[in-house]
Amino acid sequence: MSDEQVDTSRTVVKTYVPAYQKDEWREHADELDMSQSEFVRTMVQAGRRGFPEQPTPDESKETSTEETTTSDGTDTSDGLEQRVESVLTAGEYYSWDELLAAITDNIEERLDETLADLQEENVVRYSGRNGGYTLVT
Known part of the structure; x- marks a missing residue:
């Protein structure tokens, strides 16, 4: 560039x-x-x-699996x-x-903010009756 x-x-x-x-x-x-x-x-x-x-x-x-493992076989992906x-x-x-x-x-705070954003964008909806979040279809 x-x-x-x-x-x-x-x-x-x-x-x-x-x-x-x-x-x-x-x-x-x-x-x-x-x-x-x-x-x-x-x-x-x-x-x-x-x-x-x-x-x-x-x-x-x-990419082969060799590129995502260390010499001792530990996954580093x-x-x-x-x-x-x-x-x-x-x-x-x-x-x-x-x-x-x-x-x-601080994953909890990040998840809360992400869910709020997704609800605002009408991508995710919370249902108290069903006890959780779901994708808006």
């Missing part, structure tokens, strides 16, 4: 992290004399260098191992609950 085709407009990216993690990021950003946005953007870009490019959907169908390692830092300890919260990125 040439420089003329690159969209340089700004857009919002929203994520959820445990409060302690945000505090650590804010402190680190302050130490580096960076805004929080600049810090997160920089760290994400730096972290991306450590991950191989993702195949397109067509390419991933052709969901990236959980890397996510755990990225949360844990040398010399720091996290309780099970803290680690679970960091790894799941």
